Amino acid sequence: MFPVSHMEMYIRADLLVSGRTHAVFQCLCSMATVQVSEAEKVYILHGVRDDLRVDGRGCEDYRHMEIETKMVSNTDGSAKVTLGHTDVLVGVKAEIGKPRPMVPDEGYVEFFVDCSANATPEFEGRGGDELGMELSNTLYKVFNNRYSVDMKSLCISPGEHCWVLYVDVLLLQCDGNLFDAISVAIKAALFNTKIPKVHISEDEEGGKEIELSDDPYDCIRLNVENVPCIVTLCKVGHRHVVDATLQEKACSVASLIISVTHKGTVTCVRKVGGGSLDPESIFEMTETGKRVGKALHAPLMELLQKEESLGKKRQKVGFLEEQKVHSRKSRCETGPFPLPKNPGLGHLLCSA
Amino acid sequence: MAGLELLSDQGYRLDGRKATELRKVQARMGVFAQADGSAYIEQGNTKALAVVYGPHEVRGSRSKTLHDRAVINCQYSMATFSTAERKRRPHGDRKSTEMSLHLKQTFEAAVLTNLYPRSQIDIYVKILQSDGGNYSACVNAATLAVIDAGIPMRDYVCACTAGFVDETPLADLCHAEESGGGTSLALALLPRGGHIALLQMDARLHQDHLETLMEAAMTACKGVSKVLDEVVRQHLQEVSALTGE
Numbered sequence: 001m002f003p004v005s006h007m008e009m010y011i012r013a014d015l016l017v018s019g020r021t022h023a024v025f026q027c028l029c030s031m032a033t034v035q036v037s038e039a040e041k042v043y044i045l046h047g048v049r050d051d052l053r054v055d056g057r058g059c060e061d062y063r064h065m066e067i068e069t070k071m072v073s074n075t076d077g078s079a080k081v082t083l084g085h086t087d088v089l090v091g092v093k094a095e096i097g098k099p100r101p102m103v104p105d106e107g108y109v110e111f112f113v114d115c116s117a118n119a120t121p122e123f124e125g126r127g128g129d130e131l132g133m134e135l136s137n138t139l140y141k142v143f144n145n146r147y148s149v150d151m152k153s154l155c156i157s158p159g160e161h162c163w164v165l166y167v168d169v170l171l172l173q174c175d176g177n178l179f180d181a182i183s184v185a186i187k188a189a190l191f192n193t194k195i196p197k198v199h200i201s202e203d204e205e206g207g208k209e210i211e212l213s214d215d216p217y218d219c220i221r222l223n224v225e226n227v228p229c230i231v232t233l234c235k236v237g238h239r240h241v242v243d244a245t246l247q248e249k250a251c252s253v254a255s256l257i258i259s260v261t262h263k264g265t266v267t268c269v270r271k272v273g274g275g276s277l278d279p280e281s282i283f284e285m286t287e288t289g290k291r292v293g294k295a296l297h298a299p300l301m302e303l304l305q306k307e308e309s310l311g312k313k314r315q316k317v318g319f320l321e322e323q324k325v326h327s328r329k330s331r332c333e334t335g336p337f338p339l340p341k342n343p344g345l346g347h348l349l350c351s352a
Numbered sequence: 353m354a355g356l357e358l359l360s361d362q363g364y365r366l367d368g369r370k371a372t373e374l375r376k377v378q379a380r381m382g383v384f385a386q387a388d389g390s391a392y393i394e395q396g397n398t399k400a401l402a403v404v405y406g407p408h409e410v411r412g413s414r415s416k417t418l419h420d421r422a423v424i425n426c427q428y429s430m431a432t433f434s435t436a437e438r439k440r441r442p443h444g445d446r447k448s449t450e451m452s453l454h455l456k457q458t459f460e461a462a463v464l465t466n467l468y469p470r471s472q473i474d475i476y477v478k479i480l481q482s483d484g485g486n487y488s489a490c491v492n493a494a495t496l497a498v499i500d501a502g503i504p505m506r507d508y509v510c511a512c513t514a515g516f517v518d519e520t521p522l523a524d525l526c527h528a529e530e531s532g533g534g535t536s537l538a539l540a541l542l543p544r545g546g547h548i549a550l551l552q553m554d555a556r557l558h559q560d561h562l563e564t565l566m567e568a569a570m571t572a573c574k575g576v577s578k579v580l581d582e583v584v585r586q587h588l589q590e591v592s593a594l595t596g597e
Binding site for chain 1: 478482
């Protein structure tokens with residue numbers, strides 16, 4: 001048994017019956033766009049119709065995903081997720097603040113998405129602000145319920161002090177399917193977050209003094225069981241695909257974003273894109289989204305717990321690992337998880 | 353300054369280094385597949401990512417085009433979680449704009465821009481974790497990224513900071529030493545010819561000490577250049593070995 005430096009996940013779900021006929025036109029995408037010719041679009045459409053995408057995946061398969069936590073030491077929790085070529089880094093900082101007047105006995109979470117110029121030169125200066133706002137607004141909607149993050153555990157003294165979790169998402173590379181990568185990274189970062197324990201002492205005048213515990217191991221961990229994962233489904237032709245690349249997105253009519261918890265509870269559903277969807281398609285996409293989303297949680301939690309249990313033995317690799325493009329072969333061989341049922345597809349997933 | 357002793361009697365600094373010792377430098381080129389060139393560097397606890405796009409046609413206003421050389425466009429930004437206190441805006445504040453200008457100035461001195469008239473080279477640097485020496489980490493990462501993008505340069509551009517405490521120059525300052533209120537000199541050097549691309553010093557310093565301080569910074573930069581050279585050679589070996597198979 002050798003210590004693994006980063007964890008890899010393979011997601012496999014069953015095929016779905018095809019959807020309805022519908023006119024196809026290009027949807028406007030505010031992310032980095034790729035130009036797809038008409039012939040390429042037809043090729044992708046025909047492939048998806050036969051449940052064979054350009055990189056060999058099925059309609060409900062994710063690309064190769066890599067997750068690593070504790071990347072940045074200045075934060076209370078951090079995680080980096082690489083999904084295909086999409087790179088997302090999330091840092092969580094916990095600060096003491098005043099609770100909201102409506103809910104004095106709860107803490108709250110603030111999201112900020114930074115679309116950095118690293119991803120594409122279009123995001124330079126204020127160019128990435130629009131996409132960043134859209135992403136953070138959706139994240140607020142996804143987490144705007146009582147069950148995702150236990151806000152009551154973030155309370156220090158009701159009405160006066162509470163923990164505010166600042167979740168900062170940094171988008172480093174953009175290759176489609178940002179929501180899924182961001183939600184997995186947020187879940188991993190929240191799992192990794194260690195909030196120091198607080199002791200409240202009263203001084204003579206009745207004013208409260210807050211002391212943070214000095215011991216780095218004396219901390220509270222968040223319960224991320226109910227944190228949802230977002231699944232984006234793109235309607236390409238008659239069928240819909242999970243984890244679309246930029247090329248597939250350019251051929252799609254519209255997409256549906258659905259956030260699902262491990263029990264299968266849906267916290268947010270949004271339709272994005274310039275095309276229109278008929279209610280049957282939306283229903284089918286919701287069903288697929290629920291199934292795929294539910295299947296995402298168990299391996300993810302298992303992975304995170306395994307990574308944590310390695311403790312000090314884990315080598316922190318981060319960006320210093322070997323070239324991804326070139327060390328495909330070595331990655332497949334050292335993958336600690338059993339390959340999916342279809343070994344041919346598994347290999348393709350590896351090298352995607 | 354009372355309390356924090358930047359240099360102890362035995363000659364050790366706050367993190368246990370000697371006065372002329374640099375922090376551990378680890379770097380990797382080609383971290384992103386989508387960009388033309390990219391690099392990641394860790395100098396002690398400071399982590400920086402640099403990405404280069406170009407040379408390509410000038411985007412935005414055509415008036416920026418220069419008829420005889422390329423325009424270098426830099427952006428410096430820090431991740432909101434990079435500092436101990438959460439930073440509200442990643443870029444756009446005065447400090448970031450100033451740093452972007454400094455980076456532009458540094459690379460205009462090193463990159464052979466006259467080979468690419470009427471085009472633009474974008475250099476974007478992101479600080480993931482800040483522990484002093486932000487500018488130097490950026491310059492070093494950007495050098496590696498420019499090399500990774502295949503853009504010709506006159507020489508490596510290596511940068512390092514230096515400080516002065518108790519008549520002794522300190523090389524490669526960390527955050528506590530920089531914010532301690534003492535002298536802090538940032539130097540970007542082209543090591544082979546010994547040419548200085550950027551020199552910046554804050555706080556007061558007696559003119560007699562300036563020479564010593566600059567010497568210390570230049571020696572530190574030459575040390576960094578050896579590490580960067582090693583990284584580039586190793587990267588080339590890896591790439592050629594793997595593509596050769």
